[in-house]
Amino acid sequence: MHYPQLTLYNTATQKKERFVPIKKNEVRVYSCWPTVYSRQHLWNLRAAFYVDFLRRVLHHICWYEVMHVMNVTDVWHLTGDNEWDASQWEDRMEKWARLEWVSARDVAKKYAWLYYKDLDLLHITTTTKQEDRSSNAILMTYATEHIQEQITMIKKFEEQWLTYIIPSDGVYMDTSRIENYGCLLCEEHLDGIHQWARIKWTEKKNPTDFALWKFNLTGKKRDMERESPRWVWFPWRHIECSAMAIAYLGEQFDIHTWWMEHIPVHHTNEIAQSEAFTSTSPRVKYWFHYQWLMMNNQKIAKSTGNIALMDDVIERWYTWEDMRFFYLQAQYRSFHDFTRERLDAAAKARKWLIKKIVDYYRTEQTPCVFDTNMTVQTNKYYQHLVTILCDDLATPQLLSEIFDRIKNNPNKECIEAILTLDMSLFSCGIIEGVKKWLQVNPVSIPEEIELLAQKRLTAKNNKDYALADRLREEAKKQWWLLIDTPSWQSIEPLC
16 A cells, blocks of 8 residues: 655644654544634635645545544624724624524524535535544534633633733733743744734733633623623633634644634634643644635635625536635645636636546547556556645646646546546546546537527627627536637537
8 A cells, every 4th residue: 555645834833844643543633713603705615625635635645544623613703893992892693693683593503504515515524423523524513512611721721820800801811921922923923913912901911912701891691601700701712722622632633724814813822722721732733724715816805895605606507516626726825816717717627627538438448447446556647646745735736747647648547546536535526527428429419509509609709798608508507518619619518
């Protein structure tokens, strides 16, 4: 059996490192997010795609058993016009509850379910039951189901004299008493944090001190508030991740993931409180961060309204396979710009790849049948592709190699390697598309589709692009694709 060597960029050391798990054959992974007060956009789904892709590589390529936990934040996410005036703060969960005339818990339940639905569309397997966890599923855990663990942590911090109270706000961690605070950051980042005091209260001892729990100062009962040994309060964002990671993965684990923007505050503070509680350093061996998904060269964000949802992709006749193939176009640490043109290019590239494989099987007049296990063990081209991929999940380089080979020198070894990767990692519908096309007579295009294609070509020649687009959509509704070529248009079954 070929066991490839995986290297990952470790934010803690700011360099690529050979991945070696703490336990020989087991990898434990924790991922932050989502906050379920509204729909998750394509940037959030890109993050979920890449943590799932990492899990697949660890399990299907490196042959580790993987325990992967992701938290669901169903409390705390505050908003307000004046971030330094606690009386104006409002939990986003409660804001959406008021807008939808339901409870905050109902909001969390609704949008968590919609998130799972989007993940299911992307073929990302999740479970909410610990007894059902496996290397093929991400265990989803809820912040509000782990309140006692959070209280236990804060009690210990108080016993260690690591906390203080701001009566007008909440319980704070004294970062001056945390050894190696900011160890995840480069010096420039740490200087920036000291200059950027996130809270203006004079009661704060240090600019980097952060909240553990917040007091309810509104005078109104909140849906998500909790009783505690002190006042009625609600958990702040950092403590929940530490509590759940410890509960499921222990005092030390292998990989912690999520966005790069979490480095300066959330993950830095999470390290501080987790290592103070466990007396274990480093608490996490590898920090795995990924970059933003942009849209029209701007950050996708709910606050600006610059968002796109999975529903928008499906409504425009793209598929979840197209979306997964689009995500693979950029390496996880690179910015990736989402546009209709780029998604269209990814969809066409995926279908071109399927067609080239179909052409090979038809030319060779052989069925699409292969032994996946045999390919993994003996196929040298498969091992070559895996070696490319395992250099910090270099998906663009991997796709470039695949397209170059399939264009210039396709053979049985090459085809089987690609299909094996699609079954275990890509899940882009390549093997399903190949088998579907092989069952279709390449010349059996319905007469009405031929006529529709001719009308579309005429419309394009007359520069009536609106009519041409409508005719193409009509063909899609009948499960046929009209793909432009330099001299004509290709007519292909939808897969």
